[in-house]
Amino acid sequence: MNETIKTILNHRSIRSFEDKKLTDEQIETIVKSAQAAATSSFVQAYTIIGVTDRDKKEKLAEAAGHQRYVVENGHFFVFCLDLHRHELAAEMEGLDKKDIIESIESTEMFMVGCIDAALAAENAVNAAESMGLGICFIGALRNNLNEVTKILKTPDRVIPLFGLCVGYPAKITGQKQRLPxxxxxxxxxxxxxxxxxxxxxxxxxxxxxxxxxxxxxxxxxDRWTEQMAQKVSHPTRMYMKDFLKNKGLPLN
Amino acid sequence: MNETIKTILNHRSIRSFEDKKLTDEQIETIVKSAQAAATSSFVQAYTIIGVTDRDKKEKLAEAAGHQRYVVENGHFFVFCLDLHRHELAAEMEGLDKKDIIESIESTEMFMVGCIDAALAAENAVNAAESMGLGICFIGALRNNLNEVTKILKTPDRVIPLFGLCVGYPAKITGQKQRLPxxxxxxxxxxxxxxxxxxxxxxxxxxxxxxxxxxxxxxxxxDRWTEQMAQKVSHPTRMYMKDFLKNKGLPLN
Known part of the structure; x- marks a missing residue:
């Protein structure tokens, strides 16, 4: 088994980090690794925001559900779906907004953005873990995207999808066995x-x-089916459809 | 730079493969690597279908747009968003369909499935490339999902998101530079x-x-902005919203 596969199979979420910041070089390696992922039709439909400001991290943690590891980590990345860039590209090529709206607002382009951002993020994870760092995804950023988009000043058609805490592990947790x-x-x-x-x-x-x-x-x-039944019988983030629509993504 | 980061940064899409099948052991390593990816609330909302049958591959290639590399590769994986499993889990726990429909049919759960599947897929890519194999994503499976779901016999609430050709590279292509x-x-x-x-x-x-x-x-x-303007001024796969609705995912 090679080192890459060992790194991948050794993944676990880390929720407690040492008080040690990532270097600019580490951040650059992680982001460039993310960028090396495949992207649908070369669209590269995502943006990564790196947050180090303590006050901003506190606000993000508050929006997500008060996880301390959102504040206390080596670096906090936010992966955003980004179709604003393609609006600018079209404008630079002399197109009118009305020429591109059908495509930009489609369910298909939304899928492209979610998938592109996640492919990039998993490369970031593998790069970070290969350097001995630990990671934890923060899907809970989606608990309150109205607040998160204000904190990160994202324009319309840019949707923060999830956060990614990266840092030096202070406590290594066990691995949860996956589905058969x-x-x-x-x-x-x-x-x-x-x-x-x-x-x-x-x-x-x-x-x-x-x-x-x-x-x-x-x-x-706990049974897995019990956890899942619990989850799917308690709908969460039902504001998402309206939120996306308000941000210029009605998913037509 | 470690081996994992070298592998990641060396990625390029391969569209021409040697006539050599992957072994069961290689397939297992790739799938288990995919499964090791993080997953939102442990939901593992995806299924991977491995296709080797020549006739089935020809049909998938026809649905996607006649790419020969969909047929001629070492193995063809299809990554599907899967919320059918969670319906079964809820049924096993004695829940009624009506208790779970709001959550299962939500935009949020759809995002979870797209992101989960893509995180898993990028691990599959890194595992395959670390073994000296090449890969190419086939987003064009989404050109005709009505046909693809028939070929793969996927039930409602299972959506094939993209294909992944894996195999021994016959021709190494150049790398396209990413956005600044x-x-x-x-x-x-x-x-x-x-x-x-x-x-x-x-x-x-x-x-x-x-x-x-x-x-x-x-x-x-070509300019990048020119390619993007061309893309977003020609809407594609506009059937997606209705298709998803018909498959039990109205994205409420």
Whole structure:
């Protein structure tokens, strides 16, 4: 197994960092690694904002749900979907707003932006972890994007998708076992038999119960299906559709 | 610079592969690397379909736009957003469909699925490239998802997002220079000055013109802004919104 695959398979989220900032060189390596990712039709539909200002980090943490690691880390990146850049490009080429609005406001371009930004982010993660740094994604930035877009002064058609804390790990956590290989990977076509899929999930539940029991000395014994049922029966961030529309992305 | 960062920075799309299949062990390493990626609230909202059947690959290539490398590669993966698994999980926990529909059908859950799948895919890319393999993303699978979902027999709430050709490179292509660092990476907040951003894009246009001139012996001299203006003034895949709705994802 080579070093890259070892790094990838060793991933875990780190939520406690040493009080040591990343150097400019480290930040540049991480961002350039992000940029090296594939991008749909060369659109590069994302922007990365690096936040070091303490006051700004405190405000972001407050918007996201008061996670201390949003403030206390080596560097805080925010990955944004960015279609504003393409509006500028079109303007530079003499196009009128009305010529581009159908495309820019489409569901397809939104998908392109989400996927482009995430491909870039995972490269940033692998680069950071290969340097001995730890990371934690902050999807909770999406809890309050009205506030986050104000703090980061993003224009319309730029949507902060998630944060990424990077830093020197102060506490290494355990790895959570993923879904069974057979449940994630299907050969030739999607397995249609829900009973087979459910059996795989039952097997997985047992693995996850063991994980929690061991980690908590028997106090927790959650099933994965229980966690997921809990999650999907409590809708979150239902403001998203209207928020995106207000920011110039009605997803037509 | 470590091996992982070298691998990442050396990425380029490969569109011509040797006639040599990936081994089961290689496929397993790639999929397990994908699974090691971070996932929002542990939802793991994706499924990977591996296609080797020649007839099926021909049909997928036809749906995507007749790219030969969709058929001729070492292995063809399709990364799908998958919220069907969470419906099953909720059913196993005794929930009724009506208890979960608001969450499952939300824009937020769709974003989670797109991001989860792309994070996993970029790990697959890094694992494959670290083993000396080449890759090419096939976003064009989204040209005709009605056909693709039939070929892959995906149920409702499973959306093929993109394909990934992996194989032994037969022809190594050049790297296309990315947007200027300062255009992608903003410090503390989004740079509000569009004139500054436009100047950066002008500088980038010159770099890209040089790239095309060199690669084509002077026959092509495209600007990046020209390519983007062309793209956003020609809307594509405008069926997406209705398609997603028909597949149980109205993005509420």
């Amino acid at each position: 290989f057979e449940n994630i990977y299907h050969k030739e076509e999607y397995i249609q038999d829900d009973e087979v899929l459910k059996d795989q999930l039952k097997q997985y539940n047992n693995d996850i119960i063991d994980y929690y029991k061991e980690r908590t000395g028997g106090r927790r014994a | 660092f300062e255009n992608i990476y903003h410090k503390e907040e989004y740079i509000q000055d569009d004139e500054v951003l436009k100047d950066q894009l002008k500088q980038y246009n010159n770099d890209i013109i040089d790239y095309y001139k060199e690669r084509t012996g002077g026959r092509r001299a």
